[in-house]
Every structure is written in structure tokens, then in C-alpha cells.
Amino acid sequence: MFKPSFTISPDVLSAISEITETKVIVERSRVLPLNELHLKRQALIRMVHTSTSIEGNKLAEYQVDRVLSGMSVAADDKSIMEVKNYQEAVKEVEKLAERKEKLTLDLILKIHAITMKGLLEKEKTGGFRPADIYIIDEMGGGKEKLRFKGPDAKDVPKLIKELLEWLKHAEKDNLHPVLKAGLFHSQFVHIHPFSDGNGRVTRLLTTYLLYSDDWDFRKVIVLEEFYNKNRQDYYNALAYNWETQYAPGADFTDWLEYFIAGFLVEARKARDVINSLGFNLKDSPKEQTYLDTDEIKILDMLSGKFKITSDEVVDTIKVAKRTAQLKLKNLVDKDLIEPKGRGPSTYYVVKE
Template sequence: LRGEDIAAWEKDKKEVWGYVKVLEYIDKLGEKGVDTITEDMILEIHRLNTHGILHDSEAGHYRTVQVAVVNGLGRVTFQPPEAAQVSSLMNGFIAWLNSQEAKEAYPVLVSGIAHYEFVRIHPFVDGNGRTARALATLILYLRGFDTKRFFALDDYYNEDCNRYYAALQTVDPRTIDITQWLEYFTEGVAVSMGRVKQAILDLSVDRRIKEQRGQIYLNDRQMKILKYLQTNPRITISEIQKMFDISRDTANRVLKPLLENTLVKKIGKGRAIYYVLV
């Protein structure tokens, strides 16, 4: 707290830095037009994710020891395959990722299946979850979910880790029915993509304001009106009233700076008046 690093904070910083490096790596693969996922790519994603956290002999290398997944009470909740099986299991996994079957399937489902199978194999001593989510992001990115680094699954799943792990554990190893997991996973993709859309709209509004009028101050209500008009052709005073639960006079005051700065303009007369982006 006096300029000194605490061990846990140091690890968190390294994880964040690794996360940034992984997203940059995924972006570069997309720019190269890569359409095949290789073992080297997966190992590099893990190495970037765990650099400075794991020993060099473990970062970017398959595990050589048996591991177990334990809960907060120290109880074993999952026993991954033996270390001797990891290499062959990963070879089969990567072959499926690049198979015609996987390429013809819906990308979100392929990404969700890959995420689960990777975690099931648990090929590394640590960092399997982060690497699985990065791999899922890579699959979506290479299959057309080109969001220029806005899109990453970690944000959604990290918000409720208990639900994330609970969803993984809904899979019955006897039947390999992953329906519940895929429902949860696809929900995460949908929420994440919604956030991407909102981030792009926010940037679009900011850019419009700066290009037209330089740096000006707008309050939250005025920003919300501009964002609304990014996806809707028009807005009326009545709609602004309902949007914020305010009086007609207040709605007109909220709108006034947008008109004065020529960010929106009035169309029509009398009761038919509405407002559009300039």
C-alpha cells in the first residue's frame, strides 16, 4: 500500500498482462488469415497466459504430473486424465477442431464444445480455464466474429465464477450430454457480443461529437439519446419523456444542447415534430 507489491496483486497484474498479450496474438493470427488451429498455437496461448506465473518448464508445456480440481473446501471435484494420456488426447482434440465436421458446424457451438473438452483434458498444470476461454475466443474470431479485440469471453464468465464452474460440472461423464453447458456458454457469447455492440456505439457517438463540435460536455441523458438514435431513425419528445420518466419541459431542456450543437435536428411541425441525427 506504500508502493509495495503484494504477492496476490502481482499475480493479478501478470494475469492481466498475459490476457492482453493473448488478445494481441489472436489478432495477429486473424490478420494472417489463419484457418487451421495447431498445437503450437495452443501452447503459445498458454505460455502467454502464464508467463511469469508458472515456471518456464510448465508455461507452454503439457503437464507431466497428475492434477486434480478441488473446490473451496479442498474436496476433489474433478479428476482429469493421466498425464501420459494428455498428448494423444490433445492430438485427437486438435484433429477434431480442424475437421470438416467442426468447420461445417455453427461456430458458437464448436467454440463451446472445444471449451468443455479442453477443460476436461486439462492439459496443463495451471491456467487451463484461461487458455480454454482464449481458445474459444480464437475459434470465434477465426470463424468470422471479427470484433477487433472488443470481444473476449473472460469478462462475462469471470463475473460469476461459481456459475461458470457449476455449468461445467453439469456434464455427465457417462453420457457426455453437454446441453446445459452449451446453453450457459451461448448465453455468455450473446451477452459478450451485446457489450461489443454497445462499445462500438459508444465510440461511434464519441467520434461523431468530436468530429462535428470538438470536445463538448454532454450528460448521461443526452448521451443516451444519441446512442438511441444510432440504432433508431428518429425520436420524439414523448419518447424522451418515457425514456427518463420526466416532464415535457425537462425533456425539452435535455434536448436543447443537442440542437444547439447541431448534433440533432428538428423535423416537422406541431404534433408531428421529431428529431434525427445530423
């Protein structure tokens, strides 16, 4: 079974302590519903942009915003599809995490299928790689250097099953969610189980683990921004204490120090932006809006989809069509959303 070797330094302990304190501040902060919705929307845009950028996607952040909003951009079809797929994968991660579903082999393959739809051959989409995989660095002048060779393809299913079994033990042993997510991140990417899409799926599953453990920081934290800020640092951190070929027994200490330091940076950013929008800055009756559970779910849907219809509300909160329409009207009356279109084609977007 996978048994990661690592040492928790005083700096790591201190960082985890501050991250925990920051999480409490973020969760307890009173933020206006419309402000929180805008924060979640911006976080999703940044998450999709940075995670796909790490893998070479050329779309700028404003273009990603347009794509996620259903607007056209002057870009190649592949780049647009990568962004749309990632948005769908994030939505699926959020839905599964909300239901507290345990991470399984089938769930991993499902996330890969959503992420890589139309980007890989069908037989390689939603399935483990059929052959060995090599990560090559271009050195210039026609020269190449082997950075890493993944484990043999025949060993991938076994390694993933061992990693999933370790997750069960980590939960029973009450391993801190941030440590658990960090260790999973490194081991999964080193198994490199797919023909393509390994980095994206690794980051999606790391998000899934954190969300499942209620470490989502109200979905305004974007760890990918830290990785994308200096991609070479991210690659170097993943390579700490690993040879150029997969082998069990690597020490994860250096990677965890990088991962947790980055987590703290992004947690502080989430805290600061939440605090800047607290109720203590506003006190007009209009801004002190209170929402019921269903209205919160509808706004959560909008933070990921950017536009919704009454039929989608029916499917999500399991109410009659008339009830869904009334709830949408309540949100319109509260000046949080606005309708677009007319008749059967009506949909709703966040009020700017």
C-alpha cells in the same frame, strides 16, 4: 476421435439467430476511429481483468488499466505478471488470428508459454503436464472435496490431437462458429492439459477460434465478463453431465445453453455500446475521420499495446522508417494519437 454429443434446443437456435443478427449490426455500424480505439482498449482491460480474476488474481480493473499502460501499482509481483502475460497472450492471439493460422499443438503450447511465463517452472511452461491433476474444492473446516480429476497425463497429447482433428471436421461440416467455440471450450478445459493455466488458456483459445472465424465483434465483446459475473455458475455449467473424473461421451447440451446464453448477453452489450457511438450522433468535420489501411493497423496495435514506437510500426506494416514516422504524424494531425518523450525515446499513445 472426439465426437461431442449435444442437442440444439429451440432456445439455442433463437439465441444463435439473434447473435448472428447482432454481429451484422456491430460490423455495419459507423463508429469514429478514436471512439472505436477507446472501446477496444476498454474491452482489452476488461478481458484481462475478468479472465485473470476468475483464476484468483486480486488486481482491480483500474489497477489492470495502469499495468497495461506501463504504470506502477501497489500489488504483488505475481498478480502483475499474470496481467502482463495475459495482455501479451491476447496480442499473440490477435496476430495469429489475423493471419488465419490454423490451431495446432505447437500454437497451443506457445500460448501457454506466453500466459505462464515466470509463473511456472520452466519445464512445465509451454508443455503438457507430466502428472495427473486434481481439482479440489475447499469445504471449510479443513475439509476438501474432489471436483474433478483430469485424464491420465499420458493420454493428454492424444486427446488434444483428437480435439484438433475434430476442429478440422467441424469446419468442413460448417458447424456454426459459436457452437464450435463453445464445444472446444468445454472439452479443452476438461482435458486440463497443463499443470496450471488451463482456464486462462482455454479462454484465450476460444477467443482465437472466434477471431479466426471473423466472429470478433470488432474486438469489443468480452465473454469473460459473463463468466466472472457469477463464477460458480460458470464452474457449475462446465461440470454439467460430467462425473468427478474425465470420461469420454459426456453430453454438452447444458453447457452449450449456458455458453450461448452468455454470448448473447455480451453480444447485446457490444451492440448497444457501438450504437451509442454511431456517426448519427455526431456530424462535425473533425469527427468524420477517414483512415487508410496502414493507419487502421497502427490504431489496432495501440488498442492492444497502449503505446507504440515508430520501430514497431516499421515491423508491423513493413514500411521504411521515414514512412512509419509520416503515418504516425498523420494520426497525430488527425488528433487520434499523441507523442510522448523526445528524440529516439519518442513513443505514441491514444489521444485522451
